[in-house]
Amino acid sequence: MIIWANPLFAQEKTEEEKPLPNMLQFNVAYGFQIPGGDLAARFGTGSDLNVGIQYMTGKIIFGADGGLFFNDNVKEDVLAFMRTEDLAVIGNQREYTNVLLSQRGWYVGALGGVILPVFPNVKRSGIRLTLGVGFMQHKINIRDQAGEITQLMGEYRKGYDRLTNGLAIKQFIGYHYFSKNRLINAFAGFEFMQGFTKNRRSINFDTIMRDDSNRLDLLQGFRIGWTLPFFYDADDKFYY
Numbered sequence: 001m002i003i004w005a006n007p008l009f010a011q012e013k014t015e016e017e018k019p020l021p022n023m024l025q026f027n028v029a030y031g032f033q034i035p036g037g038d039l040a041a042r043f044g045t046g047s048d049l050n051v052g053i054q055y056m057t058g059k060i061i062f063g064a065d066g067g068l069f070f071n072d073n074v075k076e077d078v079l080a081f082m083r084t085e086d087l088a089v090i091g092n093q094r095e096y097t098n099v100l101l102s103q104r105g106w107y108v109g110a111l112g113g114v115i116l117p118v119f120p121n122v123k124r125s126g127i128r129l130t131l132g133v134g135f136m137q138h139k140i141n142i143r144d145q146a147g148e149i150t151q152l153m154g155e156y157r158k159g160y161d162r163l164t165n166g167l168a169i170k171q172f173i174g175y176h177y178f179s180k181n182r183l184i185n186a187f188a189g190f191e192f193m194q195g196f197t198k199n200r201r202s203i204n205f206d207t208i209m210r211d212d213s214n215r216l217d218l219l220q221g222f223r224i225g226w227t228l229p230f231f232y233d234a235d236d237k238f239y240y
Contacts, residue, residue, distance in 0.1 A: 020123060022232040023056040025063070029225025031191060033069060036218030039195070042140070042162070043103045046071025050225070052111075059114050061130060066108035069219070074101040074140055078160040078206050082151070089149065097148045104141040107168060107193070109134015115176050128176040128187055136168035136195040136217065151205070159205030164215065166197030178229065185227040193219040 031048035052065025079099060082089050088096045113130030117123050139161045144152045152160070174189010195217035203210050 019058070024230040024232065025052075025054045025056060025061075026228040026230075027052040027054065027065070027187075027225050029067075029187075029223050031067075031069075031221050031223035033219045033221035036220060037194075037216040039138075039215075039217035039219065042074070042076040043071060043138075044073030044075060046073065046103055048219075048221070048223070050223070054111070056115070059116065059126075060112075061114060061128075062110075062112045064108070064110050065132065066134075067106065069105045069107070069138070070103055072100075072102045074103060076140070076162070077101070078140055078142075078162065078204070081206050082149075092148045092150060095148075097144065097146050099149065099152070100143040100145065102141045102143070103138060105136070105138030107134055107136045107170070109168065109170075111170075113172070118175075124178045125176060128172065128174050128189060130172045132170045132172075134168055134170075135165065136193070136197060137163070137165035138217070139163040156205070158201060159203065161201070162204070162211075163200045164197045164217070165200060166195055166215075168193055168195040168197075168217075170194070172223070174223070176227070178227070182229065185229055186225065187227065188222070188224040191219075191221060191223045195219075 029050040031050060033046050033048050035043050035045070046069055048067050048069040050065055050067030052063060054061050054063030079089060079101070084090065089099050090096065109132045111130045111132035113128065115126045115128050117126040142152055142157055142160060147153070150156070170191060170193035172189055172191045174187055176187040178185045197215045197217050198213070199211040
């Protein structure tokens with residue numbers, strides 16, 4: 001009995017310790033964001049759509065991601081000087097015209113991190129921790145739907161949009177789940193971004209001033225996403 005049990009035990013141990021195949025991940029995610037720092041004075045809560053591609057070897061992740069963030073809650077009214085007492089804007093035809101303000105922004109960068117298994121029998125899924133470094137940009141999008149305001153036509157519009165960009169870093173902490181049948185692969189968690197930015201316009205037309213102050217633009221919120229995995233085995237083959 002002892003002679004027979006030892007080989008079985010050795011075989012079990014070898015199978016358990018067999019390394020997991022490397023993985024290529026394609027991620028698509030949605031995020032709900034709350035602004036902070038200087039960004040909170042300009043915009044309210046918004047949304048984010050993100051895509052990324054990462055390579056996972058063992059527990060280590062590295063790759064790139066990027067996304068668009070947007071909302072219709074603009075706190076800084078760059079058209080205040082144009083408005084009447086009832087907050088309307090008068091067009092070239094001396095009639096009320098509809099001008100919409102919204103946020104438009106994007107981020108792109110590289111990231112690295114790790115997935116730490118929580119349960120002994122689940123080696124691929126676990127706590128996902130990543131750190132990213134990249135470039136962040138945002139502005140106030142101005143839509144003169146009727147095209148009736150001369151001050152907002154063509155290049156003039158740039159004098160009001162507060163185009164801002166700069167270096168950004170971001171962190172994510174959450175849980176990444178990979179099902180054994182490879183059909184349900186998802187992650188969720190909290191993301192934090194810090195942008196070290198500046199206004200890139202030479203002058204703001206509404207204030208007749210140049211704004212070259214250093215900004216700290218913060219975003220934090222909840223993100224949920226889906227992963228399409230492709231595995232890379234020891235024979236140099238990809239498979240889903």
